[in-house]
Amino acid sequence: xxxxxxxxxxxxxxxxxxxxxxxxxxxxxxxxxxxxxxxxxxxxxxxxxxxxxxxxxxxxxxxxxxxxxxxxxxxxxxxxxxxxxxxxxxxxxxxxxxxxxxxxxxxxxxxxxxxxxxxxxxxxxxxxxxxxxxxxxxxxxxxxxxxxxxxxxxxxxxxxxxxxxxxxxxxxxxxxxxxxxxxxxxxxxxxxxxxxxxxxxxxxxxxxxxxxxxxxxxxxxxxxxxxxxxxxxxxxxxxxxxxxxxxxxxxxxxxxxxxxxxxxx
Amino acid sequence: xxxxxxxxxxxxxxxxxxxxxxxxxxxxxxxxxxxxxxxxxxxxxxxxxxxxxxxxxxxxxxxxxxxxxxxxxxxxxxxxxxxxxxxxxxxxxxxxxxxxxxxxxxxxxxxxxxxxxxxxxxxxxxxxxxxxxxxxxxxxxxxxxxxxxxxxxxxxxxxxxxxxxxxxxxxxxxxxxxxxxxxxxxxxxxxxxxxxxxxxxxxxxxxxxxxxxxxxxxxxxxxxxxxxxxxxxxxxxxxxxxxxxxxxxxxxxxxxxxxxxxxxxxxxxxxxxxxxxxxxxxxxxxxxxxxxxxxxxxxxxxxxxxxxxxxxxxxxxxxxxxxxxxxxxxxxxxxxxxxxxxxxxxxxxxxxxxxxxxxxxxxxxxxxxxxxxxxxxxxxxxxxxxxxxxxx
Numbered sequence: 001x002x003x004x005x006x007x008x009x010x011x012x013x014x015x016x017x018x019x020x021x022x023x024x025x026x027x028x029x030x031x032x033x034x035x036x037x038x039x040x041x042x043x044x045x046x047x048x049x050x051x052x053x054x055x056x057x058x059x060x061x062x063x064x065x066x067x068x069x070x071x072x073x074x075x076x077x078x079x080x081x082x083x084x085x086x087x088x089x090x091x092x093x094x095x096x097x098x099x100x101x102x103x104x105x106x107x108x109x110x111x112x113x114x115x116x117x118x119x120x121x122x123x124x125x126x127x128x129x130x131x132x133x134x135x136x137x138x139x140x141x142x143x144x145x146x147x148x149x150x151x152x153x154x155x156x157x158x159x160x161x162x163x164x165x166x167x168x169x170x171x172x173x174x175x176x177x178x179x180x181x182x183x184x185x186x187x188x189x190x191x192x193x194x195x196x197x198x199x200x201x202x203x204x205x206x207x208x209x210x211x212x213x214x215x216x217x218x219x220x221x222x223x224x225x226x227x228x229x230x231x232x233x234x235x236x237x238x239x240x241x242x243x244x245x246x247x248x249x250x251x252x253x254x255x256x257x258x259x260x261x262x263x264x265x
Numbered sequence: 266x267x268x269x270x271x272x273x274x275x276x277x278x279x280x281x282x283x284x285x286x287x288x289x290x291x292x293x294x295x296x297x298x299x300x301x302x303x304x305x306x307x308x309x310x311x312x313x314x315x316x317x318x319x320x321x322x323x324x325x326x327x328x329x330x331x332x333x334x335x336x337x338x339x340x341x342x343x344x345x346x347x348x349x350x351x352x353x354x355x356x357x358x359x360x361x362x363x364x365x366x367x368x369x370x371x372x373x374x375x376x377x378x379x380x381x382x383x384x385x386x387x388x389x390x391x392x393x394x395x396x397x398x399x400x401x402x403x404x405x406x407x408x409x410x411x412x413x414x415x416x417x418x419x420x421x422x423x424x425x426x427x428x429x430x431x432x433x434x435x436x437x438x439x440x441x442x443x444x445x446x447x448x449x450x451x452x453x454x455x456x457x458x459x460x461x462x463x464x465x466x467x468x469x470x471x472x473x474x475x476x477x478x479x480x481x482x483x484x485x486x487x488x489x490x491x492x493x494x495x496x497x498x499x500x501x502x503x504x505x506x507x508x509x510x511x512x513x514x515x516x517x518x519x520x521x522x523x524x525x526x527x528x529x530x531x532x533x534x535x536x537x538x539x540x541x542x543x544x545x546x547x548x549x550x551x552x553x554x555x556x557x558x559x560x561x562x563x564x565x566x567x568x569x570x571x572x573x574x575x576x577x578x579x580x581x582x583x584x585x586x587x588x589x590x591x592x593x594x595x596x597x598x599x600x601x602x603x604x605x606x607x608x609x610x611x612x613x614x615x616x617x618x619x620x621x622x623x624x625x626x627x628x629x630x631x632x633x634x635x636x637x638x639x640x641x642x643x644x645x646x647x648x649x650x651x652x653x654x655x656x657x
Contacts, residue, residue, distance in 0.1 A: 019513070025394055026416070035376050038455045043306075051456035052519050052645065055365065056395065056416035061646020064513035070530055073513040073648055074424060077367075077416045079396035085413045089428065095435055112379075119387040155400060156409035212394075 003131040004063050004104055011135035011143055017099025018072040019060050020090050021106070022082030024212020026056040028108045059106055080248060081153045083132075083216040084256035088151050094138045104133030105213035117210075124184055128209030132216035134223075140263055146223045149173055149243075149259040156253055161191055164247065167257045176259070177240035178225070180204045180218040182249045192247065200238045205250070207234060215248035215256055222246060226262045268430045269495055269502035270654065272488030274345025274444070275598045276338055277585040278312030278481050281324075283345060287602050290610045291630050295584045297467055297479050302451055304377075310467055312481025312586025313449050314338070325405070333368030333392035336401035338484040339446035342594075343402050346486035347442055352407055356439040356494055359411040361429050362399035363421035363445035365590040368392030370448045398446065411438070416590065418644030419552075420511070421445050422485060423593030423652055427509040429489050439494040444486030444594040453589065454480055460519060468555030468587075470580035471564070471626045473617035478554040481586020485594030487601070504604045507637070507655040508539030514647030520558050525566030527649035532570045532639065535651035539637070546576045546653070547635040548609045550596050551626075552643045553580020554587050559643065564622040576639075579612035579627040593642035593650065600638040600654045607635045 008016065034050040055061075057075040064073050072093065076085040083105040090103045109129045117123040136148065150171045157163045168174055176199065181192055183203025192201055208217040222244040224230070231238055242265040248256035275282075278296025279289035289296065301308035316324070321337040325344075332340075339362060352358065368391075375389035391397065399414040415425045422445025429441035447453075457463040457478060464477035490500060512534065514527025521528065536543060552563055560580075567575060581599055588595055603609060612626035640652045 024396065032376075034456065035373065035452060036380070038451050039373070039377055039380055045461070046455055046459040048456070048459035051452075051459050054456070055418045055645045057418055057644070057646040057648055058518070060417075061513070061518060061648060064515045064647060065518065068515050070512050070515055070527060072511050073417070073646070074428075074511065075415065075417050076413060077395040078399070078412065078414050079394050081413075082396070092431055092435055092437065096431070115385075116387060116390050120391075153413075154410055155412040156404065 004102055004133040007133035007135050008102060011100060013100045013135055015067060015069055016102035018093055018101045019063050019069060020074045020086045020101060020103045021060040022076045022086035022213050023056055023105060024079045024082045024107050026077060027054055027058050028110045030054045032110055032112050079212055080250035080254055081256045083213040084151055084153045090136050091151060098138055100135050100137045102133060103136055105216040106131035107211040107213045109211060125205055126209045128211055130208055130211050130214060130217050132220045144263050146226045146260050147263050149261050152257045154255050157255060160188065160255060163255050164195055171259055173261060176243045176245045178238050178244050180222055180244060180246045185249060188249050200236050202233055202236055215246055218246045219258055219260060222260050266434045267492055268433050268506045269490045270487050270504050270506060270601055271490050271495060271500035271502055272346040272348045273598045273601050274342040274486045275595055276341045277483035277595055278314055279584050289584060293611055293613060295613060297586050309454060310479045311449055312479060314482055331388055331391050332401055333398060334370045334448035335364055335368055335398045335446050338448060339402040340405050342444055342484035343406060343442060343486040346488045347406055350498060355497055359432060359438045359441040360403040360408040361413045361425045361441055361443045362402055363415045363425040363590045364395045364398050365416060365418050365421060365447050366450055366453060367395035367398045369450045369452050373451055417648040418646060419589050419592055420642040420644035420648045420650045421590035421593060423642035423650035424511055426597055426652055427511060427650060430506050430509055433489055433491045440488060440490040442486060442488050444484060445591040446484035447482060447589040447591045449480055449482040462556045464555060467614055468583050469614040470553035470555040470582055470612055471560050472615045473619055475555045475557060475560055477556050479586045481588045483585060483588045483595055484591050485598045487597060502657050504601055504654050504656050506652065508535035508653030510534035510538060511650045514649055516647055519645050521562035521643060525562045525569060527647050528563055528566035528643060529569040531649040531651040532566060535653050539653045541637055543571045544574055546637050546639050548603055548638050549576055549578035550600050550638060550640045551578050551580045552641040553582055555582060561619055561621060564619055564624050568622060575624060577609045577627045579610055581610055583613035596640050597652060600640045603635050603638050604654055604656045608632055
């Protein structure tokens with residue numbers, strides 16, 4: 001909720017024309033709490049609050065409640081690609097109508113995830129919680145921070161190399177300056193260095209930790225780098241900072257791509 | 266750009282195929298019966314599907330792999346909707362599913378092991394996330410590329426159908442296999458009981474003495490295609506999807522507003538999108554859960570939109586139970602059947618109208634000219650969606 005408020009405030013928007021969110025695992029804290037009650041409390045009625053707040057669309061729904069907003073209200077939940085799918089829905093809607101769309105994502109880290117992550121060896125980096133929100137519009141104004149050039153998702157691909165090449169070939173602007181990469185898979189990192197020699201590569205999961213929608217953090221970071229013209233980011237020197245490619249390979253066999261650039265590029 | 270419906274599939278408490286579902290609807294045969302999980306003492310009224318997971322796997326010739334009941338039900342409906350269509354490199358084909366609880370049926374088993382300090386089977390957690398539910402269905406049917414899941418509680422599948430239509434309309438996809446699936450879980454049963462809206466008896470949508478909902482399980486899927494797609498596939502359109510709208514009620518996290526604001530906006534804008542006047546709607550397949558709150562709010566919203574000339578309407582939830590995320594897709598399939606067979610389905614257990622609105626649902630299956638059908642789905646978080654299907 002604070003993240004969505006900050007995004008609206010920064011954009012100077014009171015009522016967005018749609019609220020679109022992504023969450024990989026939904027509202028885990030409340031889901032676990034209610035599940036715990038379901039299993040442990042025999043007979044009698046359970047307190048409903050955690051059930052009410054366990055649905056995936058609690059975040060988008062509560063934002064609409066607080067704002068008194070009656071627009072399109074959507075929640076995408078495609079594990080590691082939930083944010084990208086919310087972004088694709090946003091871009092589709094901006095093709096349909098003008099307006100300012102509040103788009104973001106949130107995922108929670110709860111204690112119950114830790115033994116599961118440890119069992120499946122998914123804990124090479126800390127599990128964390130995170131929420132990022134953005135306001136997207138088709139019209140550039142004095143508050144515009146950056147431009148989303150393209151977004152694409154692919155599940156069960158046969159070759160990541162071909163997926164990246166296809167994404168680059170369909171983009172109108174084929175030039176990129178730096179890359180944000182999940183960074184845990186050395187083969188993928190090697191592939192990225194081969195495809196984009198001399199480009200600065202930032203491993204974003206090392207910065208924000210692991211959660212299903214951490215590519216939204218990468219988009220926030222990319223926006224900051226583009227806007228602040230930062231040359232030094234987490235020990236890496238970025239020569240050019242106008243165009244970024246975010247490659248989300250948080251889960252194997254699934255990839256998300258976002259191309260974002262400076263509005264002066 | 267038109268959006269055609271060329272394939273439908275459904276599995277619910279009233280049948281494992283489209284034909285079985287239609288037959289039950291024609292014969293006013295409900296699937297709601299006494300149901301109980303082995304761990305529970307007391308049985309409840311629910312629309313369960315009398316097939317174990319092992320039997321569902323056998324039906325699908327699945328010998329190994331990690332499948333939640335959610336995915337198994339989804340595969341049955343999705344395979345029916347896909348029919349004899351093959352993947353074709355010339356057609357960009359997407360897959361969108363929806364679910365409210367994903368693989369909660371398996372997660373409940375895992376969490377019981379955790380809380381009882383039993384040896385845990387971590388594989389049970391692999392199917393928890395909603396995305397996995399869809400990926401398992403998509404993978405079974407050989408899909409890759411765009412695979413997505415929406416989860417907006419009880420309006421999920423209607424929203425998935427809407428997203429699929431928008432993608433086809435905007436030329437992002439040539440065809441989309443779209444639907445929703447949800448199993449009965451202890452989590453959702455106790456959840457609705459905790460809200461005191463679970464009727465211990467058979468639910469009575471739009472009746473003055475209605476006392477809550479019964480849950481159900483199932484899945485519905487539709488194959489939506491563009492003109493370009495049917496030119497290549499050669500499929501015969503059953504009907505088209507002409508109107509859709511989603512609006513937030515912004516009133517309460519679970520309850521619908523007394524003035525039916527969100528539902529009114531959804532229906533009005535779906536009509537606008539379809540280019541239709543209220544008088545052109547032949548039949549409404551209402552959300553009609555049987556809760557005091559929903560049926561009143563929905564009735565008021567219908568009055569707001571249709572005034573004094575209210576089209577024939579009914580809810581099919583007393584047949585299937587409320588199948589949560591799947592409801593929008595199952596009822597979309599029923600709406601398509603209403604057009605295909607020129608029929609309005611009957612609501613069950615109706616005696617007296619709501620005092621506030623005095624509206625009478627259809628109570629006998631009625632053959633009538635059925636050109637445009639509206640299907641409503643409303644969910645927690647004030648998530649309201651309306652779809653309009655139209656004859657060719």
